[in-house]
Amino acid sequence: MSDNGPVQTRSPVLTVRRVDAYHAITVVAPQIAERFRSGQFLSVGVGGEHSGMLLRRPFAIHDVKPDYGGTVEFLFAVRGPGTAWLAERRSQDLLDVVGPLGRPFPLPRDPVNCLLVGGGSGAAPLFPLAHALRRRGCRVDFVLGASSADRVFSAISARRIAETATFTTDDGSFGVRGRVTDALERVAADARSDVVYACGPMPMLGRVAGAAGRLDLPAQVAVEEAMGCGTGLCMSCVVPVVGEDGFTRMARACVDGPVFRAERVRFDDVGTIPFDALGAPGWKPWSDDPGAEGAPEREAG
Amino acid sequence: MRTRLAGLELDNPIMAAAGCAGTGRELARFFDIARLGAVATKSVTLEPRAGRPAPRMSESPSGMVGAVGLQGPGIEVFLQRDLPWLQSQGGTAVVSVAGSGPDEYADVARRLTAAAGAAMIEVNLSCPDPAAQGRDFADVPAEAARVVRAVRGAAEDGVPVFAKLAADAADPVALAEACVEAGADGLSMVNCLRGMAVDPVTLRPAPAGGVGGVSGPAIRPIAVGCVYRTRAALPEVPLIGMGGVQTGADALEFLAAGASAVAVGTMNFADPSACVRILRELQQLLEERGVDRVGDVVGAAHRPTGAAVPGR
Numbered sequence: 001m002s003d004n005g006p007v008q009t010r011s012p013v014l015t016v017r018r019v020d021a022y023h024a025i026t027v028v029a030p031q032i033a034e035r036f037r038s039g040q041f042l043s044v045g046v047g048g049e050h051s052g053m054l055l056r057r058p059f060a061i062h063d064v065k066p067d068y069g070g071t072v073e074f075l076f077a078v079r080g081p082g083t084a085w086l087a088e089r090r091s092q093d094l095l096d097v098v099g100p101l102g103r104p105f106p107l108p109r110d111p112v113n114c115l116l117v118g119g120g121s122g123a124a125p126l127f128p129l130a131h132a133l134r135r136r137g138c139r140v141d142f143v144l145g146a147s148s149a150d151r152v153f154s155a156i157s158a159r160r161i162a163e164t165a166t167f168t169t170d171d172g173s174f175g176v177r178g179r180v181t182d183a184l185e186r187v188a189a190d191a192r193s194d195v196v197y198a199c200g201p202m203p204m205l206g207r208v209a210g211a212a213g214r215l216d217l218p219a220q221v222a223v224e225e226a227m228g229c230g231t232g233l234c235m236s237c238v239v240p241v242v243g244e245d246g247f248t249r250m251a252r253a254c255v256d257g258p259v260f261r262a263e264r265v266r267f268d269d270v271g272t273i274p275f276d277a278l279g280a281p282g283w284k285p286w287s288d289d290p291g292a293e294g295a296p297e298r299e300a301g
Numbered sequence: 302m303r304t305r306l307a308g309l310e311l312d313n314p315i316m317a318a319a320g321c322a323g324t325g326r327e328l329a330r331f332f333d334i335a336r337l338g339a340v341a342t343k344s345v346t347l348e349p350r351a352g353r354p355a356p357r358m359s360e361s362p363s364g365m366v367g368a369v370g371l372q373g374p375g376i377e378v379f380l381q382r383d384l385p386w387l388q389s390q391g392g393t394a395v396v397s398v399a400g401s402g403p404d405e406y407a408d409v410a411r412r413l414t415a416a417a418g419a420a421m422i423e424v425n426l427s428c429p430d431p432a433a434q435g436r437d438f439a440d441v442p443a444e445a446a447r448v449v450r451a452v453r454g455a456a457e458d459g460v461p462v463f464a465k466l467a468a469d470a471a472d473p474v475a476l477a478e479a480c481v482e483a484g485a486d487g488l489s490m491v492n493c494l495r496g497m498a499v500d501p502v503t504l505r506p507a508p509a510g511g512v513g514g515v516s517g518p519a520i521r522p523i524a525v526g527c528v529y530r531t532r533a534a535l536p537e538v539p540l541i542g543m544g545g546v547q548t549g550a551d552a553l554e555f556l557a558a559g560a561s562a563v564a565v566g567t568m569n570f571a572d573p574s575a576c577v578r579i580l581r582e583l584q585q586l587l588e589e590r591g592v593d594r595v596g597d598v599v600g601a602a603h604r605p606t607g608a609a610v611p612g613r
Contacts, residue, residue: 005330008574045571052363054517054571098573228358228365229570232327235343235369236358250351250372255327271509272354279349279372 006231007031008098013089014071021150022077022121023087024062025095030070032099036061038129039199039222039259042074042099043230046082053082058227058254060199061100062124072099075124075153101230102258105129105197105220111137115193115217116162117180117208119200120146123153125222126199130161139163141191143183145204149174164191181207188215195219198262206267219262225253225270240266240274248277302584304338304561304595306539307461307486309421311338311393311562314595315552315580318543318566319344319397319423319465320369321516322576324383325390331573335391336580338562342383344399344425347409349375359498359507364517364545365567366498368510371399371428376409380416388418397465399425402432403451414457423463424452424485427492427514439467439492442479453484463541465489468520468527477531477538487539489564490531491524517567521545525558532559532600547575549582557601587612 011027018024032042043056059074078084089095105125108114114133116126123144130140142158145168152174158165166183167175176183181204188196196219198208205221212219228234232255241251242264250273251257266274275282302313317328319341325334334340352372359366373379379396387394396419400406406424413419426439426448438444445464453462464480466473468491477488493514498507506512524544532540542560545567546552552563563583568575590612592598597611604610 008331008572052518053360054363054365054567055358055360056571096572226356226358228367229573231330231570231573233321233323233573234358234367234570235352235372236355236367238352238355238357238372270355273351277351279351279375283349283351 004035006099006101010094011097013091013093013095015091016089019075020153022075024073024075025086025089026071026073027095027097028069029072029097032072033064033066033070036064036100037104038132039105039125040100040102042072042097042101045096046085055228056230057082058230060124062127064128075121077121098230102254105259107132107136108138108195112194113139113192115141115188115191115196117143117184117196117198119180119204120151121153122200122224126197127154127157129197134161139191141187141193143180143187145180180204181211184208184211185215188217193217202267202270209262209265209267212262220259221262221265222258223253223260223265227254230254240269240277242266248274250277302595306561309461313338313580314556314562315576315583316341316395316562316564317569317576318564319425321566321569325387325392328569328573329390332577337576339393339395339420340387341395341397341423341564343373344371344397345376345379345409346371346373346399347376347405349373353510355509357508361498361515362519364515364519366496366508366513366515368508368513370510376412380412384418393420394418395421395423397423397425398452399428403448406448407451407455410452411455414460419460421461421463422452422456423465423489424449425465427467439470439476442476445476446479446483449480449483449485461486463487463489465492467492467494468523469494473527474530474534477535481535481538488531489541490527491544494520518545518547521551525554528555528560529558529602532603546579549579549586552579552583553586553598556595556598559600559603561599
């Protein structure tokens with residue numbers, strides 16, 4: 001119950017709007033707006049009080065405004081009955097919101113050149129990050145990709161905030177044909193990037209991690225994994241992550257992440273229990289190190 | 302609001318259920334966990350366990366199918382990190398224990414009681430028995446009894462041992478009787494029921510582990526039925542009721558069916574404040590009826606027709 005932990009609120013909807021192929025809902029949630037740091041997310045109860053849809057839906061926070069009593073905007077695509085219900089909300093409807101959840105992006109101490117890489121709606125958390133980095137005097141360059149033009153999220157704001165904004169689409173309908181990683185190395189060289197921040201689908205994050213590794217750039221990634229609760233209780237959103245001690249643990253994306261150092265995430269093993277993960281069948285117990293734990297050490301930067 | 306469970310007195314009858322409350326730490330960000338009657342921890346095993354691969358969960362009508370596979374750090378880390386923390390918060394710790402055989406269960410229970418701090422041991426019998434392909438200890442009353450006997454023998458006398466049973470046993474009442482016979486001081490009913498979901502796109506099991514556990518309001522009538530039948534057969538045995546408790550009225554239903562305490566499980570995922578909300582709602586319902594002792598409503602559903610209804 002600390003002052004910077006998550007809170008649960010019944011928040012009135014301010015606006016529901018279409019953003020490209022997505023929906024965005026702004027809710028009045030001053031306590032969440034106050035505590036929010038970029039990279040964090042919130043979870044929303046769907047379907048109303050007597051709904052048979054039990055599990056909360058997690059969403060990236062896209063924008064936070066301290067005015068109007070403190071508002072938070074989150075982005076989503078309609079994928080099932082829960083998000084369809086959300087898309088039908090109207091101004092002044094109440095939503096059960098919990099947030100801010102998860103570990104935020106660590107920000108550099110000094111003004112450095114930051115390359116922000118996003119895929120589809122996964123780009124949403126990069127916008128508050130870009131603003132935070134700009135406030136610290138950092139140079140910001142964007143590479144945003146998606147399957148097609150209408151799924152490239154908020155190209156106009158990206159152009160406005162960043163020094164340069166490069167777009168890629170799988171079908172070539174907007175920007176460069178190809179994947180974000182095709183453009184990443186060139187942009188990183190042109191912009192003399194010092195650090196990479198990325199958010200999007202897991203396969204894309206894996207490729208970004210590989211590219212950052214080849215360029216010898218530190219990278220922070222916000223991972224996507226299916227969540228049941230968002231608060232660390234249900235243990236469903238696990239990702240194999242290597243701890244500082246070299247041991248792999250099944251880390252919860254919701255509370256141990258969603259932001260991890262890219263080289264610590266075992267992208268090739270996502271969706272599996274690596275044989276050498278702590279407590280996996282191939283893992284050898286040791287008796288003299290009780291410090292080995294189920295969750296990775298919290299590390300910054 | 303006090304209630305008794307085999308010598309253990311709780312401030313109130315609302316608990317957080319094992320596997321749905323972490324080690325208390327996650328919920329403590331939303332409310333003071335000392336306000337709950339007790340917090341049941343995730344099942345503790347001897348060695349660390351990595352659990353099953355993701356995805357581990359699938360939403361089902363009024364519930365979910367989960368297949369986590371007992372991921373946890375093992376008893377040593379639990380004793381060094383989690384149990385002392387729970388105690389420092391003033392929480393009453395019900396420690397759920399799991400294992401791959403009676404010896405492992407007993408080993409965990411022994412270390413637990415040696416370290417002190419556990420107010421109760423709950424034996425999670427819905428664990429696969431390596432000796433029987435695909436079968437849980439709870440599927441065979443004699444195997445469940447072997448586990449309970451081992452834990453009861455290893456745990457200190459002052460610490461109550463409760464056996465946690467699933468409703469999909471062939472005969473839940475016979476299973477309950479076998480566990481009590483083997484030394485269980487009480488019973489926790491019910492664990493999730495076996496079930497699964499198939500992803501409509503990939504046509505593969507939705508939780509990657511295949512068969513998992515169904516929980517949530519969808520199983521509540523089954524759970525209430527189990528508590529009711531067990532109470533009728535074993536009226537002296539204290540019961541903790543659980544299974545899809547969503548509101549204070551649901552908790553009252555379990556109490557009336559014969560449970561002396563009620564644990565909140567899956568609702569903690571849906572609403573991190575569920576436990577304190579349900580406690581408040583139950584308190585209000587009892588006040589409205591003019592009932593000031595929880596014991597007055599426990600087992601009320603078993604009273605003969607025409608008998609005085611508590612608070613009415």
